[in-house]
Amino acid sequence: MGFHDGFFTGSNRLNFEPEEFHADSFSVDSFIQRKRQAVPLDVLRDDLGSHLKCLRSSLIELINQDYGQFVNLSSNLVGLDGRIQSIVGPLTRTKNDLQGFDQLLDDNILSLSSQLETRRRIRKGKVQLQYLRMASVALDSSEKLIKKVPSEIGSQMDFCMLRNACDEVAEAKFLLQCCGNSKLETQLVSRWGVLCNTILSRIKNLLKAYADIDFINETDLAKSSQDSKTIMKSLLYMYTELQCDPVVEDILVKEVLQPKCELVLSKKGNIGALFDTIEVFLAQSPLIFVWRNLQEFPWMAKYDFIGRAIFPCVLNILCKHFPHIWSPSNPESFHSNWMRCDKFILTLENSMPSIDHLQQFRVSHAVKEFNSKWQFPVYFQLRFHAIATELESALEDLTAPCSTTDFKLDATRVMIKVLNQCWDRDKVYISRISGRFLKASALVVSRYIREIQMKISTNKSVSIHLSINAYCDLNLAELVVRQILLQKMTNDCYLNSSCLEEENLNTDLTTQQLSNSAVQFLSQFLWEDARGAIAANLVEIAISQSSTSISAVNDLPRLFRRTNRDSPSKPLEYVESILLPVSSLKNDIYNSHQTDLWEKIGDKIGLQILQRYQAQVQEVLVSVQRMEESLRRLKKVKGQSQSSGDAGKGQTDDDKIRLQIQLDVNYFVQKLNEISPHVDTSGIQSLFRTENGKQ
Template sequence: GGAAAKARSSLKDKYVSLLKSKGNWSVGKPADAADATSNDAAAAAAAAAAASSSSSSSSSSSSCLGVTLERACRSFSRARVAMDKTKGFAISAKIQQALPSLLERVMALLNKTFITTVKRGDRAAVTRCLRAYTYIDQTHTAEEVLREEVVTPILNVTVTKAHLVRAQQKQQQQQQASLAKKPQGAAQNMDDLDPKAKKAILVLPLDLKELSAVAGKASSLDALFQLTLQALKTACGPALEASVFPFTAFHFTARSIAHELLPAIVSRGSNQLFAPYIPQRFLAHYRAGRRLVSGLEALCPDDARAKTFADTPALAQFDDKWNLPVYFQLRFQEARKALEDAVRSPPSLTDQDNKMSPPSSSPLALSATRAVWTGVLRCWREDVWVDRLTHRFFKATLQLLKQYASWVSLGLGPPPPLERAGLSPPKHERKRSTASTQAGGGGKWSSAEASSLRLVIAVEKDIQALCSNVRHSLPGTIVGCVCGGHDGGAGGDAEKKRTQATEMVTSGLSGVIGELERAGARAREVAARRIALACTKNLVTEVPRIKQRYSMTGNAPPSTALAFVQSILTPLREQLEDDDDDDGDGRSKSAWLVSRVADLVTDRYRVAVSDLLAVVQKTEAILSRLKKKKGRAKGTGMSDADKIRLQLFLDVRRFAEDLAALGCADDTTKALQDLVQLPPSIPKPP
């Protein structure tokens, strides 16, 4: 202390005598400023001399040295400020020449003291060193010194080319032999290490030789990364812990650790480390790298420095090495190839026991349906999905579902033309059918497949089950992947994010659900029209024969419905029985089929009855004119026309009863029953 005071007093006297020798410096402010400059410079020199003396003394502690260096840097800072106020004076020029050598001496001592205190884990001394760096605006020097003296030696014994290659080989062997009991890429657990290895990683000062041996035994790439990260956290921990507020100018994570660690992995890693051509291996490496980045981000003391870390060029270079687009294409090709193989082969119902069938509340009958659902789920599996490819996997999901909907629509073709059943479809429907035929010529199923009613019904059921899965279970699967990393936040925020994500996913799936529903509607229409054609096959020939039965035959008036009426709905009944045999509840699930077939058959029946009644009325009018011209009186019995009307009434009533037995509404046949109402002259049968 006495030596420092004496040196300061000597320097001050020297500078003051120089000032007094200048006769024109008698003004108060310049003289005061110059005096302040000389005082601060002398104080800085004295403190530096004291620091040098402390560093050379073995009895001086690092804490005392830190205090001395802090005082020296503070004095140096004041001297530099005073220099700015006295520019242009001769004394300032002399002091300016002395400051660089003084700064060099202080920085050499400060850097040495900083590294020594960091390695010893003395946080209080590290804090004083950081304050000293701040005084002289040398924060970047502290970051550089920590990188060169602490980080680089650790990386030279852990992240070596040999260790990286060995860790990859061990991981591949575990994958091939299925020996890994943990999920792929599970983080390294420090509890799995022996006490000697723990000491090499967690206890200061680090033993680099032992650390190298521990890194060489890493069982996977992720294990090597986590061991390295933990060693860096231990070694740089005092500096990281001390760099909290107000020392926010120090970016040790971004500029000391990540600046050296990430480029080392890029330069020393083999080609296989970043190669995406084996997706399973690439995903394990990528997730190990992402966990490493997350661990580095966790070392940042606050959000501002976390943002600096996110913007660092080293991280950008590291992220660019992962060829995620190629990985996605390989994964998408796996799912798409399975679907294309399924739709390329003829659709059949003989593969119910296929192992591809995913768990679902509704079984999927066709291999193509199972392939598309399996492909969709594959996109969101834990061993496939990547967070940064979420938008691509969602787009792939939509493409797979749209491809399936297109396959169904083109395969079924347009519904059978209603002209075959004696009905003319509306003009807009006729145009749509023509366009569908032209568009679907290349993908249409063979005539045998397309004409299989059982296959069409199975397609309709599969589409219903697929729509239900996409609408109810798929959003939860996607949101579970996307929001899986938000569990660490507040409960309300996490729930809000999940709700928003669910709304977005549901909105995005609404379009493809509409396409699936339209494909299902086409399948239902095709199935209903085919059954309707089978139901009306005899109807279109038997109804006109009623006129032949009673015209000038003398047959007695009818009392029961004709036999063909009972067989009109036989194809529909058989289909409903098949549905009951398949799932035990086919009648309730096929209500749409009963309703649509009933409408089609009723319309066809109404057209046939209307045509017959028109002919009967014309014939009756002609006979009435002939009798009137010949002067013949009307017969007392029932006329042939009334017999025909009575027969139609009995037939339609029986048809309505059969429809009611199948669960159809009463108003289904109202128009038909109104058409065959008996005139008052004919007694209504019981």
């Protein structure tokens, strides 16, 4: 319960909450402004006064409750100052004693640190002296061994002594690296340099001999190719021990590879012989064989004989002796040179010992420079110009028949021929620009389809035979083009890593994704549009040929009116001539094995011919009906007697006309159902049911 809860009750309830005054954001002005809107100011003043009285009463009650404690507090503080002064002296003396002990400990720590540092330097000096002594012993031992090794090593014993001397020199190098700078250490380093150069000169001769693919000598040192590989492994390990790895790559280029290449160029002087020699060297050299066995000798990973030695050397030779290989002025030579170089690059990549070496090789400066020299865009333009010229010359005479049995039109044969040329690896195609050849293929196929579509759509004199032949070739060409491009896109183009990088495609694409992309690409060709144009042309031709015979229906009244001809018993010949073009077209299409074409146009042709024939028949029937009504009215005018006399004449001319039309229509419907069974003929047959009903 609050101190004011019992004070204000009932009607004396305050118009504000006392807790509002305890808020940190309390403001008198805002409080007055807010409350004056709810109650008058005089009421608010009275409430505040009442609240003040309540607060004062509460204060008095609180003082009365704690009065005893206030009195005791003042009496307990008497004499406190004296007791505090009595303990100040002992505390000051204790503080001074602790400061003295702290200073003494600091002095002892400094003294001990100085002594420990002196001992550490002495111990380090002893260790360095020990290393120097051991290094001196190792150098002495290696000097003795080197003196026993001849300059021309010809036995296993000499090679073993050389290897032991190399081990001693490598150990001395390690020990000297652990020593500090001193005069003695400088002298030992000088001795080490002399010994290292001596050993390197001995190893260099061996490396030159055993890196050569033609070295298999029956000597005491190497009696087989396996011994040569073992010796090469030991030589490379010696270079690694002496920390002279780059020297090996230098020797390989200057002492082994360059002389062999110069010898080949002096004898044969062509790029093929140069690459053949290097490929044989890669396949048979003990140096490359040992280097590729990284799983057995992981310490060889620091060497890169192909990326840093062989390929830069070959590139320099190409730039110096064969700069013409990069010129596309002769596309045939350019293609053959690239294919040989590409095969050589693939051989180098297959000779790499690890994936890391392969990746470093592909992004190396030498490979980038080599690729940048090939003028692929110019080469592609020359090739595409030749291909496009041959295709355009064939499309100029689209009606020319094909000399082979594969296609009907020679233009189709030429289109497939130039499309195959685009992907002919042996003569034209280069995988590095496969994206361009893919675009060229799309242009070739689209140009062929567009030309057929325009020829059929714009030229109204195109024969049925040509249209059917074009339709046959479109169907067959679509299958052949799909087979060619689908195979090339999945196998030769997008699975090639260099092509993927050039086209900015994802190299993690799966075969299914590539197949889907190829199908989507092939679906963009407008084969169906061209076939639709051919179908529309055939429909138009067939209807045009049939329409000339349909007009013969108008001549039927003249055959029977006032001619006294017998009643008709068979259809007239014009009905056969109406459906003869359609029947001939169907036979030609079926003979060409293009049933899908007839399924597409058969019902359209039949329906339109039926509609035209039905309109002509209906027009003739209406005319006959009008003529009959006119004659009937004329008879009524002449009188009943004449009318009765005429009634006994039997079948009238109009009846004969209707009967002939009915016979013709029935025969037409029968033939039309044979040609196009799906066409609804109930409309034309209902004309006679209606007519008979009227009669």
